[in-house]
Amino acid sequence: xxxxxxxxxxxxxxxxxxxxxxxxxxxxxxxxxxxxxxxxxxxxxxxxxxxxxxxxxxxxxxxxxxxxxxxxxxxxxxxxxxxxxxxxxxxxxxxxxxxxxxxxxxxxxxxxxxxxxxxxxxxxxxxxxxxxxxxxxxxxxxxxxxxxxxxxxxxxxxxxxxxxxxxxxxxxxxxxxxxxxxxxxxxxxxxxxxxxxxxxxxxxxxxxxxxxxxxxxxxxxxxxxxxxxxxxxxxxxxxxxxxxxxxxxxxxxxxxxxxxxxxxxxxxxxxxxxxxxxxxxxxxxxxxxxxxxx
Ligand code: G5P
Ligand code: MG
Numbered sequence: 001x002x003x004x005x006x007x008x009x010x011x012x013x014x015x016x017x018x019x020x021x022x023x024x025x026x027x028x029x030x031x032x033x034x035x036x037x038x039x040x041x042x043x044x045x046x047x048x049x050x051x052x053x054x055x056x057x058x059x060x061x062x063x064x065x066x067x068x069x070x071x072x073x074x075x076x077x078x079x080x081x082x083x084x085x086x087x088x089x090x091x092x093x094x095x096x097x098x099x100x101x102x103x104x105x106x107x108x109x110x111x112x113x114x115x116x117x118x119x120x121x122x123x124x125x126x127x128x129x130x131x132x133x134x135x136x137x138x139x140x141x142x143x144x145x146x147x148x149x150x151x152x153x154x155x156x157x158x159x160x161x162x163x164x165x166x167x168x169x170x171x172x173x174x175x176x177x178x179x180x181x182x183x184x185x186x187x188x189x190x191x192x193x194x195x196x197x198x199x200x201x202x203x204x205x206x207x208x209x210x211x212x213x214x215x216x217x218x219x220x221x222x223x224x225x226x227x228x229x230x231x232x233x234x235x236x237x238x239x240x241x242x243x244x245x246x247x248x249x250x251x252x253x254x255x256x257x258x259x260x261x262x263x264x265x266x267x268x269x270x271x272x273x274x275x276x277x278x279x280x281x282x283x284x285x286x287x288x289x290x291x292x293x294x
Contacts, residue, residue: 037132038133038270038271039152039162039165040163040164040166041138041165041166042054043167043169044168045169045173045176045235046176046224046231047177047183049169050137051085052192053256053260055192056264057079057081057263061078061267062078078271079131079132079133079134079267079271080128080133081134082128082134083190084137085136085137088106088120089190089216093187102116107217107218107223108222109224110230117140118147121135126155129156139238140234142234142238145241145242163242164247165247165249166242166248166249168250170251176228184215185214185216186206187211188211189209191206191207197256249266
């Protein structure tokens with residue numbers, strides 16, 4: 001028996017492209033959808049595989065399901081993924097005032113000021129509220145984490161918690177530099193490739209559009225070193241901020257494929273279409289379970 005608040009009208013589908021696959025978000029709540037949607041973060045070092053894993057989640061959680069036939073009876077409720085880095089690169093490509101002002105900073109591996117980042121993300125969150133979403137690359141500082149809570153609380157004061165779950169991707173730093181050195185992206189969509197791990201079907205061109213792939217300017221060795229240093233300096237206070245609430249799940253493994261075997265079922269469970277939010281206690285258990293994974 002489905003709870004009455006998830007029965008009712010068919011909510012609009014949202015489309016977005018991330019990683020290798022189109023992402024479709026599907027919201028089934030008839031009443032206050034933004035009070036029952038799931039809000040997730042994916043957190044990890046540069047090159048740890050955040051964008052890759054977010055793309056796989058989007059692909060697998062948005063596969064056609066019974067929901068397409070009978071809305072609100074589905075087992076895969078969909079996920080909208082938003083990458084702060086993709087947003088910033090789009091601003092730079094479009095030559096907006098923000099894009100121009102942050103370009104040198106990003107290319108050299110620095111962090112964009114909190115005020116600019118919070119404005120950029122807050123504008124997107126209002127549009128995504130009511131669907132399940134996953135933020136990749138935001139927050140990056142404790143100040144951003146606190147500002148995010150404020151924005152979300154003002155969007156939906158009735159919610160139990162501003163953020164439901166934080167996916168912490170913990171990958172040995174030795175593998176990261178090599179991974180980033182082989183990365184190629186499709187600038188228009190943000191689709192991610194790697195010369196050895198996930199090469200395009202035709203060398204140098206995007207599988208879907210046939211357009212040229214490029215290396216990210218901030219993937220040069222000096223910028224990567226700076227980005228890794230900044231991550232080492234800023235990450236722990238953010239993790240502590242969410243760990244105090246018992247909402248962090250740590251996922252670790254030698255490859256993204258290995259991590260994904262534990263990540264996907266955990267996220268499916270969190271996104272299961274129910275209005276009953278997992279308790280902090282449940283999520284603490286989940287986080288503890290993942291901490292023992294190799
Ligand atoms: P971004 O764009 O958020 P980062 O530095 O956080 O950049 P990045 O580099 O995008 O993170 P990722 O998404 O964690 O890394 O990793 P990925 O792209 O999926 O994988 C990296 C490579 O490894 C790919 O080629 C992939 O194919 C390959 N790969 C994946 N898994 C495996 C595997 O198992 N094996 C192998 N061999 N390869 C694999 O932010 C960019 C900049 O924007 C600014 C900052 O300047 C930042 O540096 N910015 C912000 N500034 C302030 N505040 C914020 N909130 C900001 N957000 C962005
Ligand atoms: Mg990324």
